[in-house]
Amino acid sequence: MAEDWRNGGFGLYVHWPFCEAKCPYCDFNSHVSRSIDQGHWRTAYLSELDRVATETPDRVLNSIFFGGGTPSLMDPATTAAVIDAAAKHWRIANDIEITLEANPGSVEATRFAGYRDAGVNRISMGIQALNDTDLRRLGRIHTLAEARAAFDTARSLFDRVSFDLIYARQDQSLADWERELTEALNMAVDHLSLYQLTIEPGTAFGDRFDRGGLRGLPDEDLGAAMYDLTQEICEAAGMPRYEVSNHAREGAQSRHNLIYWRYGDYAGIGPGAHGRMTVGGQRFATEAHRMPQAWLDAVSKGTGESARDRLSGIDQAEEYLLMGLRISEGIDRDRYAALASTAIPEAAVQELVELGMIRTRGSRISVTYQGFNLLNRVIARLAGA
Ligand code: SF4
Known part of the structure; x- marks a missing residue:
């Protein structure tokens, strides 16, 4: 896959x-x-x-x-x-x-x-x-x-x-x-x-x-x-x-x-830069040293990175939801389910559709005009919070 x-x-x-x-x-x-x-x-x-x-x-x-x-x-x-x-x-x-x-x-x-x-x-x-x-x-x-x-x-x-x-x-x-x-x-x-x-x-x-x-x-x-x-x-x-x-x-x-919003990979270099990189089939969140001189010193010793955390499937699914619902094209439910190994709860989808906060089209979910004003709540509900 x-x-x-x-x-x-x-x-x-x-x-x-x-x-x-x-x-x-x-x-x-x-x-x-x-x-x-x-x-x-x-x-x-x-x-x-x-x-x-x-x-x-x-x-x-x-x-x-x-x-x-x-x-x-x-x-x-x-x-x-x-x-x-x-x-x-x-x-x-x-x-x-x-x-x-x-x-x-x-x-x-x-x-x-x-x-x-x-x-x-x-x-x-x-x-x-x-x-x-x-x-x-x-x-x-x-x-x-x-x-x-x-x-x-x-x-x-x-x-x-x-x-x-x-x-x-x-x-x-x-x-x-x-x-x-x-x-x-x-x-x-x-x-x-x-x-x-x-x-x-x-x-x-x-x-x-x-x-x-x-x-x-x-x-x-x-x-x-x-x-x-x-x-x-x-x-x-x-x-x-x-x-x-x-x-x-x-x-x-x-x-x-x-x-970022479609949750692709990006390498981040330079002081304080964040990245999301898939290496050897695992996705990582990376972060570089924030202070310019500390970053330069670290790079001269081999890497400017200060942190690298492996993201679980659920971590990735939540990040995908958080980023993807910011854009009008929204997210793909099947992609979410593949990452999370569980589907977005149907009850949450139905409830938000009825409230006029989201719309669905095939496997896609996107936020309506009204939903954009309450985006954090929409995301929390879909994430099962
Ligand atoms: S301090 Fe620099 S980075 Fe921050 S808003 Fe001003 S110009 Fe932009």
Whole structure:
């Protein structure tokens, strides 16, 4: 029987851990450093690629994703070296997607041509807000004018350009968001990621919030109204939601993220990178050392990995459910049953169908508009909780 990961494909995630400044809402593994030895980083990535490729021979690589951090601070020669090495280790899919996350600063934009020449064919840009006041409040170091200029440069060089916006910001009304989203859709090429601002513990915003300092955040009802409005406007503009926070024109979905959501395999290299890899018929969850220097030191001793846990069939089935129900295409019940060695309880399926939370089609289950608003409960019910 074919290994389960083949249902979702195979990708490579490369984590670049540096940013020019730390945004106050950010809980990603990102660090500010005055000096970065690009050559040292290149050598470390190539060494990690050798290691993971040895474990995953004879595969077709469907995507590469440079995430961060701010990968547009990476020397394009490093990007090129990683892509070239990946192409030597694996067979490259004809339609491989190679995405690089970029910040929309003017300095980064000067490197875009270098990334294109390296083989990158998709840019995902963290614009976050379409006015300078809110960009400053979000601690972003770019201005709207710089963002627009960088976006135009990206559009002139790449067929596929996505950008992110954060909504449900301080003092943002429903009408403000409607205006901004409409403007964003006028700019958009083929893909938009729209996230509600969440206040994470351990971030500067989290500390400020705990001290009662982050005023004017929308309450739950306004947040929900903003989410609903987002779906309505994006759908009408031909960019419907295909995942909780992601919208695309037909055929322009992020193929890399679809590997996660379709529960394929992905090798993760770089500080803090996670992976799911099937090796010798067993699937493993992998994690790399989080701190940049600790990761570099570990790689120089043979592996950047800090943890590798074998996933049982039930673990995999639960992860598949958790990831697969985030996307509008949903999951396949037979695949779940093969992983879990038990079926999703029919009573739970019937109950959620009757409540209008899910729909079924053959062996597939997908979440309805109503169900998306209560996704965690839907997942818990199907998982038998
Ligand atoms: S640029 Fe992105 S990764 Fe870096 S600190 Fe800001 S939000 Fe985090």
